[in-house]
Amino acid sequence: MANTIGVVFVGLNGAGKSTLAKYVGKKLEFDVLEVEDFWFETPYDYQNPRKSPEVSQLMLDTIEQSSNGFIIAGNISNLSKKIEAYLSLVVYVDVAKEVRVQRVIQREKNRYGFLEKGTDLYNERQDFLTFVQARTPDTIFSWIERTNIPMLKIDGTNTFEQNTSIIQQKLLTLSYSTEMK
Template identity: 70%
Template sequence: MTNKTGIVLVGLNGAGKSTLAKYAAEKLAFDLLEVEDYWFEKQHDYQNPRKASEASQLMMEAIARAPKGFIIGGNVSSLSKELVPSLSLIVYVDVAKEIRVQRVIQRDKKRYGSLEKGTDLYHSRQDFLTFVQSRTPDTILSWMESTNIPMLTIDGTNTLEQNTRIIQQRLLSL
């Protein structure tokens, strides 16, 4: 364990991990580490991910540079086990499937605009939406339990301020 605080926000697609991570990192004066920034050299280039070992190495370097602490937004279970000792708290962001699916649809509209049916991007996003709808938290929860790191489950429909306060209170009790 390092002397700095390391938090990872995990959950299913559309739970609000990234949004909460950005807000909480600012309020706590921690470095923000977005998992997608380490997996993909180009933003949203989902067809060309880095190897897990490379993504892990890049994230470990960022953790080493974080002066006070860091918040990771996104699931790290497929990254290196070397990350685990850097973590002080795992926060599972829980949100009902219907809300998560709507959030993903809204995010896609904001990111891509109107998708024309029949295009590769349209089919890719529809495939992703099907994945989001069928995904369960089993793998994430299993990983969390295997780490022996303190855990916290929060309601992703709470306000960012409420959830940040809950995280702060949990950190104080560690």
């Protein structure tokens, strides 16, 4: 585990963290850990999340089994600090608000189909969309500043190939600078 590379992709809803993480993970042959998969035993069961200590332990157990490297897609700021010790890089995926909101709307349509106005699920998803539109990266940047993990900001509208290349170069630079110490 000592030589395993750990990367976390962070960003606001709709930035493309998960999609990019899956692509980069496949290219680098890294395990990809979706934060939501650890929080929810049943997909999209947002009413019944696990508790933070359980999520942290499940994630740590998975990380410790990783042999080549891993990518975490999503916010880990409220999880155990022990996870941070395994990270080599934080990748902040930046995308304009208008693009993010449209991505979230499309994802919601794909996930839930047509929702009739006035239903509980419709109201819940509208509340989520309001949250997405109002959210700022302040809490993400605050967490990044509290860690000693190098950060790379990338444009989430670049091609997957462009962003993968940028991430690979950063990891090589970090690996080289670590070897020189």
